[in-house]
Amino acid sequence: MSSHKAVIPSWLDLLHAGGTGGLSWHLHAWRSRPRWQATVQHLDDFLAKVQPQTPHLLLIGGSAGWMMPPAWLARFQTIAAYDIDPLAARLFNWRHGAHLQQRGVQVTHHRQDALATLPELLRQHPQASVWFDNVLGQHRFRVGDVVRAEKELQNLKVHLKGRAWGSVHDLFSGPTNGQAILANIPTRFALSGAEVTAVSQTLLSSVGATGEWRDHLTQDVFPTGTATQLLPWAFKHDDWHWLQAGWIEAP
Numbered sequence: 001m002s003s004h005k006a007v008i009p010s011w012l013d014l015l016h017a018g019g020t021g022g023l024s025w026h027l028h029a030w031r032s033r034p035r036w037q038a039t040v041q042h043l044d045d046f047l048a049k050v051q052p053q054t055p056h057l058l059l060i061g062g063s064a065g066w067m068m069p070p071a072w073l074a075r076f077q078t079i080a081a082y083d084i085d086p087l088a089a090r091l092f093n094w095r096h097g098a099h100l101q102q103r104g105v106q107v108t109h110h111r112q113d114a115l116a117t118l119p120e121l122l123r124q125h126p127q128a129s130v131w132f133d134n135v136l137g138q139h140r141f142r143v144g145d146v147v148r149a150e151k152e153l154q155n156l157k158v159h160l161k162g163r164a165w166g167s168v169h170d171l172f173s174g175p176t177n178g179q180a181i182l183a184n185i186p187t188r189f190a191l192s193g194a195e196v197t198a199v200s201q202t203l204l205s206s207v208g209a210t211g212e213w214r215d216h217l218t219q220d221v222f223p224t225g226t227a228t229q230l231l232p233w234a235f236k237h238d239d240w241h242w243l244q245a246g247w248i249e250a251p
């Protein structure tokens, strides 16, 4: 069963949802499914190993769940999904609703800035594990202030102390020569921001990076020593991202 509150969105929200979602994102995601498949599989493999003890999930930035493994979602009894995109609830239900309903998963949708209100959300969902679903890499572009964004991203782990939580997010992204084949590029492992920096040149050359790449300021999202997996993502034919996925068990 699923529910969401009706709020009338503006045309700009429907199209771009603050520049991070909206109709343009969904059309792009829908058309890109074959090209993204290898990354979706990497994420599926990663999440298959993540077995939270709690039956509740706080899902942040889940959008329509274009890249979300249905089996992982179905392991929860309740999912509280927060997204600023007015289309997220309907499209998430379209893609995942029937499957989750069949398995008795209760999904509630909330249109809300979940990063600005994270401490409050954690209080409202005291038993929930938290999954940031490819949302943190957008923070610096939404906020516009690099220093503030980096500090807020580094501080998330302080708010989340004591929780089971995880994230997949952009590390860096940019233009490529369009010749790399996603399925042939291995994922990598790293334990710290310093290790990510050390391998960054190799990561970039493996996908045929050209020109200037964007740094998403997410290298210190996880506590140092967290085992993370680095996943290539052919966002566009010639514009790729390296994602980082990690999970922290509750103590």
Ligand SMILES: C[S@@+](CC[C@H](N)C(=O)[O-])C[C@H]1O[C@@H](n2cnc3c(N)ncnc32)[C@H](O)[C@@H]1O
Pocket (backbone or CB within 6 Å): 017, 020, 021, 022, 029, 060, 061, 062, 063, 064, 065, 066, 067, 068, 082, 083, 084, 085, 088, 112, 113, 114, 115, 116, 133, 134, 135, 138, 142
């Ligand atoms: C790249 S999309 C995520 C895609 C999703 N993981 C999927 O598989 O389809 C990022 C999502 O995060 C949402 N978002 C960005 N900033 C947010 C915030 N501060 N609070 C809640 N949602 C946010 C956007 O609206 C967008 O739907």
